[in-house]
Amino acid sequence: MAVTSTLLAILILQLAIVYGNPSNNSVQITKEVYIKEGYIEIISHISAPNDLALLKFNLSRAKNMLLLAYAELGEEKYSAIVSGSTLTFKWGKPATNITLVEIYVNTMTYSEKSINVTIPLLLSPEGFSANTTVYIKAPTTRIQPITRFQYNVSRDRIYFNVEVEPANYTELDLLMSPYTPLLKIENLHRTVIIKENSKALFIDNITLVNIGGGKPTFVSFTLPQFSKLEEVEGPLGVYPNIGTFKPTTAQTSDGKTKVTIKLRAPPQNHGDKTLLTLIYSVNLTATEGEIPAFNPLGKLIQNYTILFKVKGEVLDLSCKTVKTYKENSYTVVEVASVGPLYDEIHSTVAGAFKVNQPLPTPIIIAFAIVVAAAFIAVYYLRRRPKVKVEERKKKVTEKAEKVPLSEILSLAREKVGLLEEAAEVWSRYL
Numbered sequence: 001m002a003v004t005s006t007l008l009a010i011l012i013l014q015l016a017i018v019y020g021n022p023s024n025n026s027v028q029i030t031k032e033v034y035i036k037e038g039y040i041e042i043i044s045h046i047s048a049p050n051d052l053a054l055l056k057f058n059l060s061r062a063k064n065m066l067l068l069a070y071a072e073l074g075e076e077k078y079s080a081i082v083s084g085s086t087l088t089f090k091w092g093k094p095a096t097n098i099t100l101v102e103i104y105v106n107t108m109t110y111s112e113k114s115i116n117v118t119i120p121l122l123l124s125p126e127g128f129s130a131n132t133t134v135y136i137k138a139p140t141t142r143i144q145p146i147t148r149f150q151y152n153v154s155r156d157r158i159y160f161n162v163e164v165e166p167a168n169y170t171e172l173d174l175l176m177s178p179y180t181p182l183l184k185i186e187n188l189h190r191t192v193i194i195k196e197n198s199k200a201l202f203i204d205n206i207t208l209v210n211i212g213g214g215k216p217t218f219v220s221f222t223l224p225q226f227s228k229l230e231e232v233e234g235p236l237g238v239y240p241n242i243g244t245f246k247p248t249t250a251q252t253s254d255g256k257t258k259v260t261i262k263l264r265a266p267p268q269n270h271g272d273k274t275l276l277t278l279i280y281s282v283n284l285t286a287t288e289g290e291i292p293a294f295n296p297l298g299k300l301i302q303n304y305t306i307l308f309k310v311k312g313e314v315l316d317l318s319c320k321t322v323k324t325y326k327e328n329s330y331t332v333v334e335v336a337s338v339g340p341l342y343d344e345i346h347s348t349v350a351g352a353f354k355v356n357q358p359l360p361t362p363i364i365i366a367f368a369i370v371v372a373a374a375f376i377a378v379y380y381l382r383r384r385p386k387v388k389v390e391e392r393k394k395k396v397t398e399k400a401e402k403v404p405l406s407e408i409l410s411l412a413r414e415k416v417g418l419l420e421e422a423a424e425v426w427s428r429y430l
Contacts, residue, residue: 025049029132033119035139035174038184038211039067039300040107040119044100048128051094055125057087060169062120065104067302068340072099077345087122103300103342108211110270112178115212119172126167135159136172139180178270182212183219185297186273188304188341192293195311197355198285201230204278204297210267217266221278222298223257224347226286233277235265258298290348293319296341304341308333308351315352329356 028047033040046055059066059082069080071089078091080100089100102122109116117138124130136158151160186209193201210216223229232239232247239245239261247261259278267274282292293306308314310331314324320336338346 025127026129026131027125029124029130031121031123031132031134033121033134033136035117035119035137035176036300037182038105038108040104040117041300042102042104042119042121044102044122046098046100048096048098051096052098053094054088054090055098055100056089056127057122057125058167058169059085059087059122060120061171062104062122062169065106065118065120067103067105067300068342068345069100069102070345072101086126101343103340105300105302108182110178110211110213112213114178115176115180115182117174117176119174121170121172123162123168123170124164124166129163129165130168131161131163133159133161136174138174138176139182140176178213180212181210181214181216183208183216183267184211185299185301186303188297188301190293190304190306191309192291192307193309193311194351194353194355197353198283200282200284200291202227202278202280202282204280206276206278206297207273208267208276209273210270213270215266215268216263218260218262219276220258220260220298222252223259223278223280224282224292224295224344225255226283227257227280227292228283229257229259229278229280231277231279232259232261233279234263235275239264256298287348290350292344292347293335293349294338294341294346295344296347299342301341304337306335308335310353310355312356313354315354316350318350 026049030045032043032045034042063082063085066082066087069082069087069089071078071080071091073091073093073095076092078089081088081090089098091098104120107118107120119136121134123132123134138157151158185206187207189205191203193203195201208219229247229249239247245262245264247259250258250260252258257280261276263274265274278297284291293308308317309327310333311329312331314331314333317333317335319338322334322336324331324333326332335349
């Protein structure tokens with residue numbers, strides 16, 4: 001049943017907008033607002049008539065909801081600063097076009113009748129009037145706004161344009177159906193296993209919680225560049241490689257891997273949880289040794305634990321650590337939190353490791369043959385109870401003569417094969 005196809009949303013725009021004619025000191029702003037699983041993402045594209053090195057905005061009540069904010073100029077990201085009720089964006093060099101990103105949390109309230117969402121909008125910076133166009137995308141198929149403000153509706157998107165005086169702050173209250181499915185990452189426990197210098201194996205244990213009221217049937221994650229999905233596991237075991245529940249993968253335009261999973265044990269109601277384990281490998285040769293330890297899987301993750309588990313020694317890590325300990329032949333390092341994981345702001349870690357290499361194959365085979373021969377000798381020498389030395393010698397000799405050579409060779413090959421398989425497993429997982 002496609003729950004979202006029947007959803008309605010009521011938008012009540014509480015706009016404290018001061019209308020006026022924009023002055024020459026005006027900027028053009030396009031704001032993209034995305035209502036996500038427990039947070040709101042706002043991306044603002046700003047075009048100014050002259051080069052700017054910073055912009056300040058009036059946060060007002062949004063100060064208590066803002067989780068993080070930064071400016072983007074090219075490939076660089078510059079963290080914003082909050083002082084009192086002022087949000088300041090500064091970037092490396094003056095520019096006329098700049099992108100600002102804001103993430104807000106604690107914006108949703110669930111009840112049996114509705115999900116209330118508060119959207120804070122910084123419609124113009126201090127010192128500049130603005131012509132601002134806002135696009136709002138909600139996780140519903142239909143939106144039915146009720147407002148005195150002029151707006152446009154297109155399926156699951158609302159958009160409008162306003163001209164405002166400097167330092168304008170506005171809040172929108174959006175009422176969504178209580179049956180909207182919203183699946184949030186409540187916690188991530190990540191182990192990065194390094195057994196060789198060219199590859200890292202990621203084991204992500206994820207706790208998902210349904211903060212909406214509808215039953216989510218799918219969930220998607222974005223793996224970092226140069227990664228390969230190895231396995232997905234849930235409460236009912238490993239997901240199959242064929243059939244309806246086979247996880248699907250697709251390459252994104254920036255070379256990442258999007259994984260879509262049809263849940264076999266979805267959380268049915270509001271507050272219900274489920275567990276997933278993603279296992280994927282990353283080619284460290286392609287990343288030039290950079291390890292995407294803090295990759296956010298295409299989500300916002302606030303609670304997490306990240307461990308490095310190295311078969312050998314950890315010589316250096318380019319991040320703060322909490323503790324280091326030994327676990328059999330592995331060195332385990334727990335790294336410190338770097339704040340919320342989002343959009344790969346703190347994505348990669350550089351490290352130096354001394355990885356213990358597995359024994360060469362000829363040595364393993366020689367060892368296997370010696371062990372197999374010893375096993376066969378002990379087996380035949382202990383088949384009978386103890387007798388006098390002469391009788392035992394005679395009987396053992398006669399017994400050995402009667403045992404076909406082919407049987408001995410067959411047993412030897414069997415034991416060697418088993419030991420080779422064990423050695424291969426040890427090499428892969430220890």
